[in-house]
Amino acid sequence: QVQLVESGGGLVQAGGSLRISCEASGRTFSSNVMGWFRQAPGKDREFVAAISKNGGNTDYADSAKGRFTISRDNAKNTVYLQMNGLKPEDTTVYYCASRKNFYPTLTSSALMYTYWGQGTQVTVSS
Numbered sequence: 670q671v672q673l674v675e676s677g678g679g680l681v682q683a684g685g686s687l688r689i690s691c692e693a694s695g696r697t698f699s700s701n702v703m704g705w706f707r708q709a710p711g712k713d714r715e716f717v718a719a720i721s722k723n724g725g726n727t728d729y730a731d732s733a734k735g736r737f738t739i740s741r742d743n744a745k746n747t748v749y750l751q752m753n754g755l756k757p758e759d760t761t762v763y764y765c766a767s768r769k770n771f772y773p774t775l776t777s778s779a780l781m782y783t784y785w786g787q788g789t790q791v792t793v794s795s
């Protein structure tokens with residue numbers, strides 16, 4: 670079982686930066702592919718970024734490429750999402766997710782992730 674707790678959300682002006690974090694419990698964090706998703710009210714959960722177990726491979730949604738960076742610190746059981754050049758349309762709740770430790774492939778499908786955090790709100794003012 671993996672428990673995920675996000676933090677670092679908040680209010681930022683358009684063009685600003687924010688780093689959100691997700692700390693995982695359990696001994697398998699370094700074996701798990703991790704991802705960030707976001708979901709606006711009334712919409713489907715949207716893929717943002719994913720990172721491989723050792724951090725060597727990453728994948729991004731088109732909306733995140735060039736602005737967001739996903740990274741992880743396995744010693745701290747933490748995955749990060751650095752968001753630069755934020756836009757008002759980035760406003761929503763951001764969720765951290767983890768695949769089970771025997772699935773090594775990066776994926777943008779929310780269905781492939783087993784464990785989810787409670788979410789952290791990011792609000793970008795214009």
